Amino acid sequence: MSPDFDVQECVRRVSGGDLVAAGELVEHLHPLVRRWVRNHLPRRESEEDLVQEVFLKLLQKVGSYQERAGVPFEHWVSRLAVRTCLDALRAERSRPEWRMADLGDGEREWLDYLMHRQAGVPEERDVEAKAIVTRLMERLSAPDRLVLTLLDLEERSTLEIAQMTGWSRPMVKMRAMRARRKLREVAVQLKLNPG
């Protein structure tokens, strides 16, 4: 992403029907949109297809975008991306069934830690932590998964999440609390399901 790129000017040109500007906007925003989509990607969805879907919606709706002082265009795009991913997550019909036998050693260590069977945090196991976190979250409903991804993995504030999702802030906090409780149940079930 070039720091000299004038997003607002480009958006104005796109709104006026300039397809060259539309191409430039897609290229400029691609890394951001791709990262957001990757964080919220449903299991069976192709990443590129969903990124394309986000850009398609962006180009169709950019005419309704209203520039506001101090609010970057990227906020509007992130809301659009998150909502598109949420719709895709909701369309996911089945959730995967995991067994202990499917887990690697590092993932088992993390699961033991989460279930209080190991006192200390597993060291130098970031990749395995990511794997077990993803695995557990895949068993959650779309809104629960979304709220934990935004709050715990992307470290967004409840205010930001409220703006992105259209939920109220108390609802964001409530959903996060319930989602973590469900996550614990998922971890317990996984432990009880040795395979």
Add this chain to the structure above:
Amino acid sequence: MNDDFDQRWSAAASSARRVREEMDELPFGFATRVLARFEAAPMEPWVEMMAAFGLRAVVTSAVLFLGCAALMVWQMEGVLLVPDLIEVPLVTEVFLP
């Protein structure tokens, strides 16, 4: 117990955040594909929705109009615009006392 789980979950999430994913380059022809899809899309979804609802609205209005017209005709049949009771006395009493 739940608080403890939350703390341990936070530690796992924090560790997961440290994993840096490599972002691939923009796929070749990506922007062109997006623009082609955009140009191929005939209308925005809301325009299509309005068009669909608009058609239904026309049909519904036509049905309502015909229904109202039928009701009016049915009601008109019971109302005599020039009642016989007025004309008959006038004729008999005024001209033939």
